[in-house]
Amino acid sequence: MSEVVISARSVSKIFGSGADKVTALDAVSVDIFQNEFFTMLGPSGCGKTTLLRLIGGFEEASSGKILLEGNELNDLPPYKRPINTVFQSYALFPHLTVRQNITFGLEMQGIDRAKANHRADEMLELVRLAQYGDRVPSQLSGGQQQRIALARALAPAPKVLLLDEPLSALDLKLRKEMQVELKRLQTETGITFVFVTHDQEEALAMSDRIAVMQFGKIQQIGAPREIYDEPTDRFVADFIGDSNFLPGNLVAAANGKHALTLANQHVIELPSVRSGQKTGDVTISIRPERLGLVAENLADQTHLMGSVKSVIYFGTDTTYEIDLGNDQTVKVRTQNGTGAMDDFGRGERVGVHVPADAIRVLVD
Amino acid sequence: MKVDVSNPLWRFRGITSTAMFFFAYLYLPIVILLALSFNENKLATIWTGFTTDWYVTALSNDDMLRAAKNSIIVAVSATILATIAATFAAMGMARGRFRGEVGVSAMLVLPLLVPEIVTAIATLLFFVALGIKLGLITVIIAHTVFCIPFAYLPIRARLEGMDPALAEAANDLYANEWQAFRRVTMPLLWPGILSGAMLSFIISLDDFVISYFVGGAGATTLPIYIFGMIRIGITPEVNAVSAMMLIVSIVFVSVSFLIDRIRY
Numbered sequence: 001m002s003e004v005v006i007s008a009r010s011v012s013k014i015f016g017s018g019a020d021k022v023t024a025l026d027a028v029s030v031d032i033f034q035n036e037f038f039t040m041l042g043p044s045g046c047g048k049t050t051l052l053r054l055i056g057g058f059e060e061a062s063s064g065k066i067l068l069e070g071n072e073l074n075d076l077p078p079y080k081r082p083i084n085t086v087f088q089s090y091a092l093f094p095h096l097t098v099r100q101n102i103t104f105g106l107e108m109q110g111i112d113r114a115k116a117n118h119r120a121d122e123m124l125e126l127v128r129l130a131q132y133g134d135r136v137p138s139q140l141s142g143g144q145q146q147r148i149a150l151a152r153a154l155a156p157a158p159k160v161l162l163l164d165e166p167l168s169a170l171d172l173k174l175r176k177e178m179q180v181e182l183k184r185l186q187t188e189t190g191i192t193f194v195f196v197t198h199d200q201e202e203a204l205a206m207s208d209r210i211a212v213m214q215f216g217k218i219q220q221i222g223a224p225r226e227i228y229d230e231p232t233d234r235f236v237a238d239f240i241g242d243s244n245f246l247p248g249n250l251v252a253a254a255n256g257k258h259a260l261t262l263a264n265q266h267v268i269e270l271p272s273v274r275s276g277q278k279t280g281d282v283t284i285s286i287r288p289e290r291l292g293l294v295a296e297n298l299a300d301q302t303h304l305m306g307s308v309k310s311v312i313y314f315g316t317d318t319t320y321e322i323d324l325g326n327d328q329t330v331k332v333r334t335q336n337g338t339g340a341m342d343d344f345g346r347g348e349r350v351g352v353h354v355p356a357d358a359i360r361v362l363v364d
Numbered sequence: 365m366k367v368d369v370s371n372p373l374w375r376f377r378g379i380t381s382t383a384m385f386f387f388a389y390l391y392l393p394i395v396i397l398l399a400l401s402f403n404e405n406k407l408a409t410i411w412t413g414f415t416t417d418w419y420v421t422a423l424s425n426d427d428m429l430r431a432a433k434n435s436i437i438v439a440v441s442a443t444i445l446a447t448i449a450a451t452f453a454a455m456g457m458a459r460g461r462f463r464g465e466v467g468v469s470a471m472l473v474l475p476l477l478v479p480e481i482v483t484a485i486a487t488l489l490f491f492v493a494l495g496i497k498l499g500l501i502t503v504i505i506a507h508t509v510f511c512i513p514f515a516y517l518p519i520r521a522r523l524e525g526m527d528p529a530l531a532e533a534a535n536d537l538y539a540n541e542w543q544a545f546r547r548v549t550m551p552l553l554w555p556g557i558l559s560g561a562m563l564s565f566i567i568s569l570d571d572f573v574i575s576y577f578v579g580g581a582g583a584t585t586l587p588i589y590i591f592g593m594i595r596i597g598i599t600p601e602v603n604a605v606s607a608m609m610l611i612v613s614i615v616f617v618s619v620s621f622l623i624d625r626i627r628y
């Protein structure tokens with residue numbers, strides 16, 4: 001892996017005191033690498049903005065350290081950090097033209113006007129708004145303001161760019177466009193992006209790595225595929241995409257493998273589990289699209305038997321809810337148009353195919 | 365006049381005539397004063413013909429000019445001091461929550477509610493107790509105090525409508541606190557500051573009670589001078605001076621109002 005740019009060392013942030021004390025961040029540690037698109041994902045109030053503001057210098061940590069390329073940042077004010085921010089409200093200066101907005105940071109750094117203007121033109125080119133330099137922000141659409149905010153923050157070529165839900169004010173179509181645009185800008189500039197969102201699809205689509213946060217803690221850090229395919233706990237499995245949760249019983253077998261018993265005595269052999277995995281009663285998660293359905297007469301002991309409780313057609317795919325008895329249901333998503341699967345009707349008995357490699361035993 | 369039919373007030377019979385009466389009640393005396401300032405007759409209340417002589421007389425009256433000069437010195441000084449204080453107060457209050465915030469904000473505007481005569485006597489006692497000689501300086505100090513809330517309110521309103529992320533964005537883009545203030549906060553705030561300053565100026569220019577108490581000899585301001593003239597009798601010259609003050613007030617208040625409407 002490449003070099004670490006930002007690292008947080010057990011950073012905590014406590015707002016207020018006494019009865020209305022809020023622990024916004026609870027001993028968070030994370031390393032963010034050079035040239036990385038790093039996303040912090042989590043539900044509202046989990047501390048994403050707080051962590052971002054600590055990195056930017058707008059808030060002071062209650063304890064812990066934040067390092068930039070190994071140097072402690074804690075006492076540096078925002079204007080001495082080579083880190084720029086794209087604010088959620090864009091915060092474009094309304095009394096300045098687009099070009100003046102972009103050159104602001106450069107002038108504050110003491111770069112002469114001609115050079116700064118040249119750089120502004122480059123930036124306008126980069127965000128594809130070359131003709132808009134002389135307008136004022138109020139003459140731009142939301143999407144255009146967004147691009148200018150990006151251009152302004154990128155102009156001083158910061159070591160790290162912080163983005164706090166920059167796309168949340170845009171409508172769906174524009175948001176999709178800007179996702180592509182942001183990814184392109186990150187690749188082209190090679191600047192480390194630290195991106196905050198509570199939209200899991202957005203996070204999966206854009207990030208090199210994702211940190212999933214809850215209650216001021218980072219629950220899991222990993223590449224999108226890792227987070228999606230190998231969630232370590234129930235919160236992550238539930239927050240990212242759809243998951244089935246089933247109780248099971250895990251027993252270590254002599255050959256180093258494990259045997260997982262699901263509620264109706266159905267035994268599956270797991271080739272590997274996480275090291276240090278406790279045995280006994282566990283919760284497992286399975287993605288609905290990893291499950292398959294077969295008609296009852298084709299099912300054997302490798303299938304979980306159940307009956308179809310509901311069928312929801314989504315166009316590209318269909319979601320079946322299967323009643324396994326004992327108050328347990330699983331969702332099964334099948335791709336339409338592949339011809340591999342027959343249609344099943346409500347009440348029909350079916351066998352659910354559970355591939356061993358789709359099973360994640362969760363840490364409780 | 366365009367009538368908004370959805371406004372339930374328009375369903376009341378006689379609303380128009382009531383409003384007319386009300387406006388007449390407010391402005392008729394001023395209109396009469398203006399008219400009589402052009403009256404040729406020395407007895408201010410009997411109309412005999414049009415003249416602008418009274419304005420000439422007023423403007424060549426040395427005592428009147430001295431009083432006007434005092435008024436302007438006081439108003440300008442008080443305005444500058446009050447506006448600076450109000451700007452810092454508003455920025456401090458906008459900085460964030462703190463204990464006793466409500467109390468401090470109430471104290472800032474309380475002078476608007478305290479009866480002026482009480483403030484006047486209290487201020488006078490204060491100066492006398494401290495052994496400060498009454499004069500223009502004491503008037504300026506007293507005016508500064510009661511001008512602060514007038515300057516404070518429009519500045520505060522401006523700040524309230526300003527995205528706090530703007531100052532942060534300036535800091536983020538390598539501007540230190542002072543540069544952020546000068547390059548971003550100040551340019552966005554200036555309509556509020558100017559509007560507050562113009563209001564302060566007019567309030568100071570118009571003040572009678574406090575100036576009367578803390579002024580002492582040699583610190584006669586225009587309202588006090590006019591009061592002195594009236595004791596001899598209402599002359600067209602008094603009307604002319606009053607009319608000129610009225611014009612200045614109207615200009616300042618209108619400009620202040622227009623500036624306050626500037627939006628980015």
Ligand SMILES: Nc1ncnc2c1ncn2[C@@H]1O[C@H](COP(=O)(O)OP(=O)(O)OP(=O)(O)O)[C@@H](O)[C@H]1O
Nearest residue numbers: 015016022024043044045046047048049050051198
């Ligand atoms: N200035 C503050 N004073 C007091 N509490 C605060 C302050 N800022 C944040 N908090 C609290 O800290 C917690 C984390 O807030 P934060 O803004 O970091 O959440 P977030 O993950 O960004 O949420 P969202 O997705 O809603 O933006 C919340 O409980 C919030 O109420």
Ligand SMILES: [Mg+2]
Nearest residue numbers: 048049050164
């Ligand atoms: Mg947030």
